[in-house]
Amino acid sequence: MTADTESLRPRAIAIWLLVVAVLVVLMVSVGGITRLTESGLSITQWKPISGAIPPLNEAAWRAEFDLYKATGEYKNVTGPAGMDLAAFKFIYFWEWFHRQLGRVIGLVYALPLVWFWVRGAIPQGYKWRLVALLALGGLQGVFGWFMVRSGLAGTMTDVSHFWLSIHLLTALFTLGGLIWTALDLLRLKASGAPPARWTRTASWVGLILFIQLLLGAWVAGLNAGLASDTWPLMQDRLVPEYDTGKGFFYALTHDPYLLHFLHRWWAWVAVAALVIMARKVKPVQRQASIAIHAAFGTQILLGIATVMTGVALWIAVAHQVVGALLVAAFAWGAHVLGRER
Numbered sequence: 001m002t003a004d005t006e007s008l009r010p011r012a013i014a015i016w017l018l019v020v021a022v023l024v025v026l027m028v029s030v031g032g033i034t035r036l037t038e039s040g041l042s043i044t045q046w047k048p049i050s051g052a053i054p055p056l057n058e059a060a061w062r063a064e065f066d067l068y069k070a071t072g073e074y075k076n077v078t079g080p081a082g083m084d085l086a087a088f089k090f091i092y093f094w095e096w097f098h099r100q101l102g103r104v105i106g107l108v109y110a111l112p113l114v115w116f117w118v119r120g121a122i123p124q125g126y127k128w129r130l131v132a133l134l135a136l137g138g139l140q141g142v143f144g145w146f147m148v149r150s151g152l153a154g155t156m157t158d159v160s161h162f163w164l165s166i167h168l169l170t171a172l173f174t175l176g177g178l179i180w181t182a183l184d185l186l187r188l189k190a191s192g193a194p195p196a197r198w199t200r201t202a203s204w205v206g207l208i209l210f211i212q213l214l215l216g217a218w219v220a221g222l223n224a225g226l227a228s229d230t231w232p233l234m235q236d237r238l239v240p241e242y243d244t245g246k247g248f249f250y251a252l253t254h255d256p257y258l259l260h261f262l263h264r265w266w267a268w269v270a271v272a273a274l275v276i277m278a279r280k281v282k283p284v285q286r287q288a289s290i291a292i293h294a295a296f297g298t299q300i301l302l303g304i305a306t307v308m309t310g311v312a313l314w315i316a317v318a319h320q321v322v323g324a325l326l327v328a329a330f331a332w333g334a335h336v337l338g339r340e341r
Contacts, residue, residue, distance in 0.1 A: 040148060164221035
């Protein structure tokens with residue numbers, strides 16, 4: 001290979017990683033639709049290969065519907081509500097599409113990785129990172145199934161909010177890793193700069209943001225967004241009533257009113273942290289600072305709108321998608337702070 005061709009390798013890999021990052025954001029949006037339409041338990045088996053093919057005839061659809069009828073969700077919620085085969089096909093589509101998109105992302109990541117690897121196009125020190133990102137993608141599929149399985153046990157009518165948070169946060173962590181690695185490679189291509197380092201500011205701001213994302217995932221998993229449709233007050237008071245009958249720690253991890261309250265007000269702690277971070281980023285790269293401000297500003301407005309519309313589908317999905325974009329903006333800002341000047 002010529003030296004000129006070799007110089008294009010980091011940029012090509014970076015562009016590929018950014019394409020995968022866009023697909024991950026799309027995956028987060030489809031996951032939000034799947035959750036909000038109560039579609040997640042419609043496919044009761046995990047078939048990574050054969051599951052790519054949906055039911056193709058009426059008998060196959062009836063068989064899938066019969067499997068769903070054995071779930072606690074159907075027996076206690078959707079069955080009594082009068083779900084028929086047509087309604088089942090609707091929720092089946094979103095869960096199937098969610099899983100199918102996961103397969104597509106796996107192929108879009110794995111096949112180019114093999115190609116770059118065989119061609120010797122991966123810069124020194126980056127192979128382990130690219131393999132680690134592939135492993136995270138594989139874990140995402142496993143965690144997704146554990147999440148679904150948690151909702152199929154006994155009389156469960158929803159998936160475990162703990163598994164939902166693991167599933168979502170792994171996706172967001174993977175997204176951040178894709179962005180960070182792509183930025184490292186773009187700088188390597190442009191100036192031969194070494195990888196960025198992780199800074200103290202990234203650590204403490206990242207921890208605050210992680211807590212907010214975790215609370216958001218638990219709110220989603222417990223349908224706690226429906227605990228109030230007013231803002232800023234809940235139940236006509238600042239701090240809502242919540243159940244501590246099983247202890248405060250149990251309430252902290254299970255009570256929808258308390259979690260909703262914490263998620264809406266911890267958001268302002270996250271905003272303050274992100275403002276401090278963005279101010280540090282601005283002198284180095286103004287675009288990254290603008291991205292952070294735009295992401296958290298939009299996210300706050302969408303969060304309030306989600307509450308006041310009673311968790312309207314597309315507003316709630318937008319809230320989840322902008323949450324993913326906020327993670328991407330944070331990763332960009334953290335990378336800027338960690339660069340050697």
